[in-house]
Amino acid sequence: MTSKPIHHVQLSRMEEARRQTQRQLKLIDRQVLRRITSFLPQLARRQTGYRRGKSPDTGSFLERYRNNLAALTAERQPEVDALTRKLARQDAAIAAFRTRFEPVGDVAQPREEV
Template identity: 85%
Template structure:
C-alpha cells in the first residue's frame, strides 16, 4: 500500500511534535546544568590547602554538589516525568502509524522531493 501525501504530512507532523518534546526535555536538562554550574563557586571551600595540619576534604564538596543537584533535579522532576510520558505516547503513536500504513519512509525526504 502506497502512502498518500496526507499520510506523509501526518507522519511529518507527528515526528515534528516528537522532536519538539525531545527538545523541551533537553532544554530542562541544560537549565538544570546551568543552575548547578552557577552555584559551584558557592559550594567550593573558601580555604584551599592545609589548615592546621588538616588536608582539605574533597568528599564534603562532592556531597554538597550532589545534594544541590538532587534538589534542582527534584524541582523539575514533575515536568520531566510529564514530558517523558508524552514522548512515550508519541513514540507509540508513530510506531502504530507506521505499522498501520507500512513503511512510509522519512517524511523529511518526501518534503524535499515535493
C-alpha cells in the first residue's frame, strides 16, 4: 500500500515540472508580444499621410510589423525549441508512468456509440 502514495507523489512532481515548462513557454510568448508592442509607435511614425493625392501605404506598415515580429521570434527560437522538446519528453514520461503504474480498473473505459 505504500507504493501507491509514492507513485502519486512522483506523478504530481512530474506534472508540476511539465506545468513549469509550459509557464516558461508562455512567458517567452508574452515577452515577444511586449517587445513588438513597444515597437508599434516607431513603426507607425514612418507612415506618410496624404501627400499630393497619395493615400497612406498600410501594406508597408504591415510588412515592417511582420519583419520585426519575425526577427524577435527568431531571436528566441532556440529557447522555444528546447522547451518544446523538453515538454514533449515530459509528456512521454508522464504517459509512460501512467501506463506503468495505474491500476487496470482506474483506466476510463471507452463508451460504445449507439
